[in-house]
Amino acid sequence: MIRQSAADMAQALAKKEVSAEELTKAHFERISTVDSKVKAFLHLDTEGAINAAKDVDQRRSRGENLPTLAGVPLALKDVMTQKGIPTTCGSKILEGWRPPYDSTVVTNLKRNGVVILGKTNMDEFAMGSSTENSAFHPTHNPWDLTRIPGGSGGGSSAAISAFEAPLAIGTDTGGSIRQPAAVTGTVGVKPTYGGVSRYGLVAFSSSLDQAGPCARTVLDAALLHEAIAGHDPKDSTSINAPVPKVVEAAKRADVKGLKIGVIKELQGEGYQKGVLDRFQESLEILSSLGAEIVEVSCPSFDYALAAYYLIAPSECSSNLARFDAMRYGMRTGEGSAEEVMNQTREAGFGKEVKRRIILGTYALSSGYYDAYYGSAQKVRTLIKDDFARSFDKAEILVSPTAPTTAFKIGEKSNDPLAMYLNDIATIPVNLAGVCAMSLPSGLATEDSLPAGFQIMAPAMADDRLYNAGAALERELLAKWGKPLLEMAPELL
């Protein structure tokens, strides 16, 4: 039962073949069996989840007309607030804080009757690509427990690939949904910036952060996308327009005549051979389905990483200033308010977070602002222009999601630049505010680990991701004969 897709679970629930309570308990059982190995969760809300499931069951037995996902379990990245439930963002500095309010995403999930099992592990404040920067513990990739599950949302992707939950919420600032999806053989979508409310998403980089769905199938991701997206008056950057019809698009799955642009700059040197092979194979499949493949060039993408590592740290240096030991979370040390703040921040923030706060503080300081933050904003405009030009030539753009498959835990933890390079293909999307999906393209021959295929579409054309993604997924499934995750080693 727990290995089904969320769509199939939803159908079984609707037909009363299974109760939400049974389904929820089955997932908690799975978690208790495998999570000591995977370590995807930071906090389980067993009681709250079972109560929510029972509530759905009661409403269903009364004959209420329930939303599609009512009763389906979900894992929530620990960066989203949920009233009364610990929210740490993977940081010691927020240990013990229980937010007094629900994020809009959680409000939407609750309205849809989705059962929230607990909070998943992440790189501290979403800064990282491996979940090794969690202040609590690393998360392990279910495909190979010695490897990273990607980051920052490694907990969410690991949870769904280990069948601990059929759905999860991630957040993507530079690839934190898509890169974990790629290395765990799952689906992840970064919606258009402003498509999903950021209210209650603890900010890392406000102009880049975006919450989105993590799932095992494209249709499941679409169902979750529709449940959480839409205009929110509490978020000024939320787009006031109808949600793109992503579920309909996932069901259409037709790429005949679709123009697909392959981004020249996002392949070649630095990309693992097995990843590129799977990418080529997927392109051939799309071509065989009647899509037209063209090459596009986005020369400014070469500067994307540099611009990102100025803009994101700059915003984070300001966003994280509020963690000062005065009102919530950790407080340690003695002396004046300033001394207590300094000691708390020293003890409460990890190395990567401090690195980025210092970097951002420097980039924003007077005399350096124009050279760093100012230039980075100009690059951002150039990247937007590159996307706009490319979307004139093609309806969607594609690339490998990450240059490599999952690397070993500890392999890159002392080399931040090597770690940053893992996001080279995902970052431009955030800088431009457009949308993108990662879905599994198969296993790399050399290490038998999942590789990711990235699809990008213009702002508010998220439906295009689901249409093309579902078409490719259908063909790959036929080729493999079973879902990719069924090829993963058994964890028991």
Next chain:
Amino acid sequence: MAISYDEVITKYDPVLGLEVHVELGTASKMFCGCATVFGAEPNTQVCPVCLGLPGSLPVVNGKAIEYTIAIGLALNCSIAPFSRFARKNYFYPDMPKNFQTSQYDEPICVNGYLDLEVETEDGVKEFRVEIERVHMEEDTGKSLHVGGATGRIHGADYSLLDYNRAGIPLVEIVTKTIEGTGKYAPLVAKAYVKELRDILRGLGVSDVKMEQGSLRCDANVSLRPVGEKKLGIRSETKNVNSLRSVERAVRAEMIRHAGILGKGERVKQETRHFHENTGETTPGRSKEQAEDYRYFPEPDLVPVAPSKEWIEEIRSRLPERPSDRRKRLQDAWAVPDKEMAAMVNADVLDLVEESVKLGADPTKARGWWLGEIARIANEREVPASELSISPKDVAKIVELVGKGELTDKLARQVVEGVINGEGSPQDVIEARGFKVVSDDGALLAAIEKAIAAQPDVAEKVRNGHIPAAGALIGAVMKETKGQADASKVRSLLLKTLGQSE
């Protein structure tokens, strides 16, 4: 020996810069829906947004933008078609996010001016103060530092934080350098803040109470030798909490600067605090290094882009300018310049106007507000508007005096009674038993009694010596316990003694 003010102005030319912060009177805060009631229990008007809780996001209060545009228009500014919020980053325990959401290089209103008529010992002088910018920001919370000698955070045993004020919309109005005011600089500063306050009050965008901090002024003062073009080094004086203090603080800083310059020393560029009790300024916390606020555009908010139509709509609803209104009222009431200035200075123009609207004669109404009421207000060191006497009470008193139901003397006691909280004028009259004796029978009886008591005086009056009547009138007034109308007593008495005026 401190240098005298006269000496300061013969040697130096003062240059001012005034920054006024105004708390807008919106029902909700700048970026959330919390209430803004003054004096509420600490930390009862807060939510995740104004507490800066992780994950919360700001949403701009449309009313605050409307108010700010109205202020900009009233100050003859241009309204930017596109302006942005920025983050001003610095740490302070009463600032929940450790950055203030403000406007930096893209303010909403720029380049305005305000014309002033300044009453000086040399008559009324006109000055134009140019406005650099008007921008929006949010207020911080309030700290109460307990223990320690200074009331500041350093040396305190502990601090209490109230976030009710955090996020209240603030508008900052910044002048360009104000030059050429010479010896009138302190008066110009005061007149500017006063005119600004009247404009803001007229717009209804703030309650502009300086003593409650809803209007706060920072005064930048520098001196340069007379004839010199280059600006001197300025100090910025905060804590200036009344109109009188604005004038005093500027004057005190001019004298202090001149003292330093006179010794050939340099003025320190610093923040200073004004003390009402001593009339002097003391240095604020000296900063070890220049503060770098690391401004950058606020990514959580979208730009403010008011449409031309909206701006024009706001402009069409602007009330009459206070200066225009003063001219109109002065003409309508036929008030001499000096009296008009007295009303403006005593800040009773609104009260007089309201009394007149309720039927009082303008001269009589003015007489009360500038006379007895002003005297009591002075005595109690509060503005007349804060006394518990309303224009309605004054109109009633004027009416009763006009009808002869109250004498001037009794009316003064009624005013005092109303101010003391004894109720309406009628309540006071009733409670104190003030009843003007206008019944001819009662008055005649008292007159007969007075004549009988002083027959020789009565005889003098009968013989045409009218001034002698005063003694008899006094006796009648005494007999009636002052509750008779003296003019009526006089005419009845003279008639009784066969005389007339």
